[in-house]
Amino acid sequence: MEITFLELIILGLSSFRLTRLFVFDKITAFIRDMFIDEVEEIDERGKTEIYLVPKPGLIKGFIGELLSCYWCTGVWTSIFLCGLYLLFPSVAIPVLLVLSVSGLAAIIETIIQLWL
Template sequence: MSVVKEVTEKAKRVQRSYAGEADRPLAGYVGVMGTYSALVGGLTLLGRALGARIPNRIGFGDTVLLGAATFKASRLLAKDAVTSPLRAPFTRYEESAGDDELNESVPGRGHVEHAVGELLSCPFCLNVWIGTGLAGGLVIAPRVTRLAATVLTAVGVADALHLLYDAGKKLASG
């Protein structure tokens, strides 16, 4: 038996043993993790080519800024109605979730499509990708990254203020 065939058979046994009757896209997850690793490697190579150096420490202010920007960007990409065309090849619209957010399901098509659909419709999953990109940007292009992160953070703060304003109007009229 060839090595490729042995590895393939072992992967199928692991899939069956892990998932049981459920259709879990382990092969798709491997593909998504491989893509993430390749992107991190690409960021690393780009940083080296540009002569960027990882700072000895990242300040508290930058950490808070990147955290808030990561939160807003992941919600925007995973849940916003306007970004639904990016998710549409991998998800299906279910219903409005209020405040311009959508609930979507991930059909059980191919393993890669399903895994990508789960990634694109999950703000928690996107946090890792977006946070990594913003952190890499902070090292490679700090001024541009801080500007983009500041815009995302400002939009997130404005969203929170809109929600508080609407809640206050409901309390006052109620």
């Protein structure tokens, strides 16, 4: 099994986008809400900080921990996408292309926003 550099880039961008979709995007908030509570605290400077606290329970707690850490979620989305690509390439390729193009667009948009 060999993965080309282009395939690695596509898998990386896809994992990046899928991770952000689960951890940060509003469209998947209903999923996070089942496993995570948001707790607001005001620090000594008066700034409001939001902390993600996993809900109690073995399964809910595990998934809550996973969704509150983008590094952790990134590992699992990478495992899922690589496995999908290696086992079912005809199904994975369209999914990977959409996610990777979306991920690249998100990176470009962030750079443009920082530049402007």
